[in-house]
Amino acid sequence: MSAFLEIRNLSARLRDTGERVLRSVSLEVPVGAVQGLVGESGAGKSMIGRAVLGVLPKAVEIVEGEILLEGRDLLKAKPSERRRLIGTRTALIPQDPLTALNPSRRIGPQITDRLVDILGWEKARATARAAEILAEVDIPQPERVMRLYPHELSGGMRQRILIASAFAAEPKLIVADEPTTALDVTVQKQILHLISQMQARHGTALLFVTHDLGVVAKICDSLSVLYAGKVVEETTVQKFFAAPQHPYSAALLAATPRHTDAGASLEPVPRAVLDAVSAEIAADDASWRRHG
Amino acid sequence: MLDGRGAVKRRAGARLWLSGLWLALVVLAAVFAPLVSPQDPLAQDLMLGRLPPFWMPDHEPGFWLGTDSLGRDVLTRMIYGARVALVVALSAGVATCLIGTALGLVAGFYRGWADRIIGRLVDIWMAFPPVLFAILLIAVLGTGLSSVVIAIVVIDWTRFCRVVRAETLNQSQMDYVHSARVAGFTRLRTLVAEILPNVLPVIVALLTLEMGIAVIVEAILSFVNLSVSTDAPTWGGMIAEGRTSIYQAWWVLAFPLAALFLTVLSFAQFGEGLRDRFDPVLR
Numbered sequence: 001m002s003a004f005l006e007i008r009n010l011s012a013r014l015r016d017t018g019e020r021v022l023r024s025v026s027l028e029v030p031v032g033a034v035q036g037l038v039g040e041s042g043a044g045k046s047m048i049g050r051a052v053l054g055v056l057p058k059a060v061e062i063v064e065g066e067i068l069l070e071g072r073d074l075l076k077a078k079p080s081e082r083r084r085l086i087g088t089r090t091a092l093i094p095q096d097p098l099t100a101l102n103p104s105r106r107i108g109p110q111i112t113d114r115l116v117d118i119l120g121w122e123k124a125r126a127t128a129r130a131a132e133i134l135a136e137v138d139i140p141q142p143e144r145v146m147r148l149y150p151h152e153l154s155g156g157m158r159q160r161i162l163i164a165s166a167f168a169a170e171p172k173l174i175v176a177d178e179p180t181t182a183l184d185v186t187v188q189k190q191i192l193h194l195i196s197q198m199q200a201r202h203g204t205a206l207l208f209v210t211h212d213l214g215v216v217a218k219i220c221d222s223l224s225v226l227y228a229g230k231v232v233e234e235t236t237v238q239k240f241f242a243a244p245q246h247p248y249s250a251a252l253l254a255a256t257p258r259h260t261d262a263g264a265s266l267e268p269v270p271r272a273v274l275d276a277v278s279a280e281i282a283a284d285d286a287s288w289r290r291h292g
Numbered sequence: 293m294l295d296g297r298g299a300v301k302r303r304a305g306a307r308l309w310l311s312g313l314w315l316a317l318v319v320l321a322a323v324f325a326p327l328v329s330p331q332d333p334l335a336q337d338l339m340l341g342r343l344p345p346f347w348m349p350d351h352e353p354g355f356w357l358g359t360d361s362l363g364r365d366v367l368t369r370m371i372y373g374a375r376v377a378l379v380v381a382l383s384a385g386v387a388t389c390l391i392g393t394a395l396g397l398v399a400g401f402y403r404g405w406a407d408r409i410i411g412r413l414v415d416i417w418m419a420f421p422p423v424l425f426a427i428l429l430i431a432v433l434g435t436g437l438s439s440v441v442i443a444i445v446v447i448d449w450t451r452f453c454r455v456v457r458a459e460t461l462n463q464s465q466m467d468y469v470h471s472a473r474v475a476g477f478t479r480l481r482t483l484v485a486e487i488l489p490n491v492l493p494v495i496v497a498l499l500t501l502e503m504g505i506a507v508i509v510e511a512i513l514s515f516v517n518l519s520v521s522t523d524a525p526t527w528g529g530m531i532a533e534g535r536t537s538i539y540q541a542w543w544v545l546a547f548p549l550a551a552l553f554l555t556v557l558s559f560a561q562f563g564e565g566l567r568d569r570f571d572p573v574l575r
């Protein structure tokens with residue numbers, strides 16, 4: 001099956017220092033598939049998600065590469081065209097449920113605004129749809145909840161609402177940026193299960209950003225391992241957990257607790273492995289500078 | 293936890309109502325000045341000079357808070373003075389708020405060159421000592437109420453600009469703003485419909501603070517005779533006159549000073565109270 005989202009040789013850097021934050025990143029998300037994006041904090045996972053959705057921070061600029069959505073390059077599209085493509089085909093499940101809902105607006109309009117203003121639905125249809133999708137993520141009394149403000153709801157409830165909101169317009173691709181990291185461990189499991197369930201039911205492709213390989217094992221079909229803005233390994237989940245190819249991936253896997261042997265001591269990523277990857281990246285940078 | 297919140301709420305409530313009550317009184321006095329004033333604000337009668345307030349010996353009925361050295365009724369002049377104070381507070385407050393807020397929103401949300409230009413402008417502006425700046429402006433514009441208002445706006449828009457910019461910047465980095473942009477909303481719509489409601493509590497608090505400041509600035513300029521004409525009753529003018537006879541007739545100074553103090557305090561407290569009340573996160 002062809003890729004719904006394809007990123008080719010995407011490089012980005014900080015405007016002021018010129019420091020590279022993405023190094024020729026390539027990855028694919030096939031239609032309806034779940035692609036994991038794994039790496040330590042600061043590896044550039046969010047940066048990739050934000051580049052796809054067109055919400056990079058002002059401080060970051062894309063130097064080269066292509067982001068193809070259904071074969072159309074978002075980076076070459078006119079702003080209005082890009083906004084339309086992203087707005088109608090993608091959605092975001094953000095990391096922090098505390099800041100992802102607008103604190104001064106009621107839940108209902110935060111879900112329906114987009115359906116009405118961007119997709120041109122009738123108001124009544126949008127409201128009905130919002131209630132329906134909220135019920136689907138097990139929000140009790142959706143009509144009542146739609147009249148509440150975010151601070152009147154628990155973190156778990158808010159994350160459910162964000163998931164519902166992301167699926168409301170039936171997007172083809174959802175970027176989930178560490179959607180469970182900010183939650184309690186018990187809630188994490190439920191939310192993960194919910195995302196997985198919704199994804200399967202709606203056939204939505206998912207770009208799933210996380211630093212937790214345990215989560216990847218549960219939800220993803222394939223994954224890309226990111227280190228310092230570089231994809232060091234791209235493979236299927238099965239192959240990865242059987243035998244990771246890159247030393248850094250292997251070390252990362254060794255550093256992840258198995259759910260079977262809880263309490264087993266964790267190996268930090270060995271110094272030697274980090275040095276090796278850093279050298280690889282330095283060489284890469286050097287050749288990039290020579291050519292660019 | 294519950295108790296803590298409850299106590300905060302109660303305090304905020306009392307603050308809001310007390311300050312609101314005083315401001316309402318001032319507004320009513322200003323609006324209905326000709327109806328509620330016991331005397332004519334400009335009428336002089338040297339025979340009635342320096343009458344004490346009603347509870348002291350030798351007071352005259354009808355002159356509740358006494359008279360000044362020219363025999364003008366202190367209470368009446370205070371009531372008319374409230375008009376000047378409120379007109380300045382409203383016009384200067386609102387104009388300052390609109391200009392500062394618009395620039396702050398643009399700088400904090402769009403960043404880039406707009407932010408750099410506005411930021412530089414604010415820096416340059418803040419380098420001038422405000423009182424000197426005000427007197428300079430009045431010297432150029434000439435005395436009078438509109439000059440006072442213009443001077444306040446020209447000097448104080450930076451306060452709004454700085455605070456609103458910081459808060460807008462802060463809000464712009466929240467995930468809900470990203471979500472709105474991903475959904476396909478334009479920048480302008482995101483700014484007005486998503487961010488502005490969250491900056492509004494700060495704007496309201498600043499606006500009332502600014503109104504209080506405007507009242508003080510007008511009083512200071514009246515005090516040094518740079519505001520409205522010398523005859524017209526203003527709190528600052530009354531304080532200036534009262535200062536010369538403080539030992540013979542302290543009331544000429546004390547009552548307008550108290551009114552000024554209470555009004556400025558009430559504006560600030562009212563703003564804080566409103567913010568506590570209407571900020572959905574604190575509510």
Ligand SMILES: Nc1ncnc2c1ncn2[C@@H]1O[C@H](COP(=O)(O)OP(=O)(O)O)[C@@H](O)[C@H]1O
Nearest residue numbers: 021039040041042043044045046047048057059
């Ligand atoms: N707003 C920003 N301005 C400048 N640099 C940033 C900004 N956000 C993140 N970065 C930098 O970009 C790199 C990648 O960040 P990010 O994508 O957020 O990492 P991750 O999501 O993998 O933890 C980091 O080195 C980080 O310091």
Ligand SMILES: [Mg+2]
Nearest residue numbers: 045046047178
């Ligand atoms: Mg991140």
